[in-house]
Amino acid sequence: MIIHVNVWYTLISYILAVGFAVITGLILRLPLLPERPMRRSWTVSAIFPTAVLALGFTAMVFGLGYEGTGYRGMLIGIFVGILTALFCRFLLEKVVPKPKSEELHE
Amino acid sequence: MNEILAVAVAAVISWLNFVLVDTWMGLPEAPGVKGADVIGRSIKERGGDLAGGFFQGNIVCSPDASAGTILAAVACYAIGTPEGGFIAAVLVYFGNRMCADPGYAGTTGALTMTCIIAATSLIGFTPAEFVVGMLIAIVTIQGLYHQGSSRLLGKIAKKMGRYTKLT
Numbered sequence: 001m002i003i004h005v006n007v008w009y010t011l012i013s014y015i016l017a018v019g020f021a022v023i024t025g026l027i028l029r030l031p032l033l034p035e036r037p038m039r040r041s042w043t044v045s046a047i048f049p050t051a052v053l054a055l056g057f058t059a060m061v062f063g064l065g066y067e068g069t070g071y072r073g074m075l076i077g078i079f080v081g082i083l084t085a086l087f088c089r090f091l092l093e094k095v096v097p098k099p100k101s102e103e104l105h106e
Numbered sequence: 107m108n109e110i111l112a113v114a115v116a117a118v119i120s121w122l123n124f125v126l127v128d129t130w131m132g133l134p135e136a137p138g139v140k141g142a143d144v145i146g147r148s149i150k151e152r153g154g155d156l157a158g159g160f161f162q163g164n165i166v167c168s169p170d171a172s173a174g175t176i177l178a179a180v181a182c183y184a185i186g187t188p189e190g191g192f193i194a195a196v197l198v199y200f201g202n203r204m205c206a207d208p209g210y211a212g213t214t215g216a217l218t219m220t221c222i223i224a225a226t227s228l229i230g231f232t233p234a235e236f237v238v239g240m241l242i243a244i245v246t247i248q249g250l251y252h253q254g255s256s257r258l259l260g261k262i263a264k265k266m267g268r269y270t271k272l273t
Contacts, residue, residue: 014192039131039210049199052213056196059189096203 006067013077014058020081021054021088022046028089042098044088054084112231116239119222120175121246124215125262127171131211133164134263135270138207141167149256157263157270158256162248168205171215172247174198176240178219183233190233191220 025046026032034041034048044050058080066076134157137143142163149159165172177198181190195216202209223233247255263269 037132040208042208049209049213052195052199052217055192056199059185059192060196063185063189063193096200099206 009073010062013062013073014055016074016077017054017058017081017084018051020078021050021084024082024085025050025088028085030085030089044092046085049092050085050088053088054081057084109235112235113238113242116226116231116235117242118239119226120179120219120236120240121243123219123222124171124175124240124243125247125259126266127174127215127218128161128165128211129259129263129266129268131171131214132268133170133211134158134161134259134268136160136272138164139167139205149252152253154253154256155260156272157268158259159252160270160272161259161263162252162256166248168207168212169198169201170207170211171218172240172244173201174212174215174217175219176237176244178216179223179233179236179240182220182223183237187224187227187233188220191216191223195220 022032030050031043031045032047034043034045038048058077061076061080062073067073137146137160142160145163145166146156146159149162150156164170169177174194177194178191181194181197182188184190185193195213198212198216199209202212219236223231223236247259260269
């Protein structure tokens, strides 16, 4: 099986997006993981949803036509990762707020 | 690869993906919203299992791993693998948050399905076969016989330690 070099560049771009999102999230004092049991936690952490959103937002940028080839793709990954962490720290709770206690998904 | 066989295998894989992820994330344990509670108790009254009913109610009321699985397959078909799957995970996450759900089951289901589609593409499976397979899988849970499917989901929940404590 031959994997084209561009695929590796794209893969590295995703890894950089996740890595920078987690590191920036930790710098912004987001917890690394939600408290246990995690499946019921509403805490915004560096791993969930920051890393997942970083992956998705990077994919959206690549899907819109900004090809993740070469160093440009890596820079996009880093940029999107940092922006995602800022979004999760300051805006996420305002865009999709935690519901009132009687509506919570237990 | 024979397409009918591929769809059948994709249906089994999709079924296992969303049922195991949803059960692991605790869907049978409690209804997330009032609608899920009503569906669960209605299924129990008709001879089904309460935990399985809560599972079925929860996947109706918010986009859990079932929605993540099918959205990931559709997005991989429309946009490409793995970009589509990652985009689907983000969309499912925001959908979850709007439905009073923290979003773990939906995003996990979308990401695991993306990995499965990427891995099985190496042996000839296509995202289109997973779209059809997932439709068949969800029909077996939600569309054929609620009492039977809820009892099966209840047994799986018991095995995985996620059976409801409610009565």
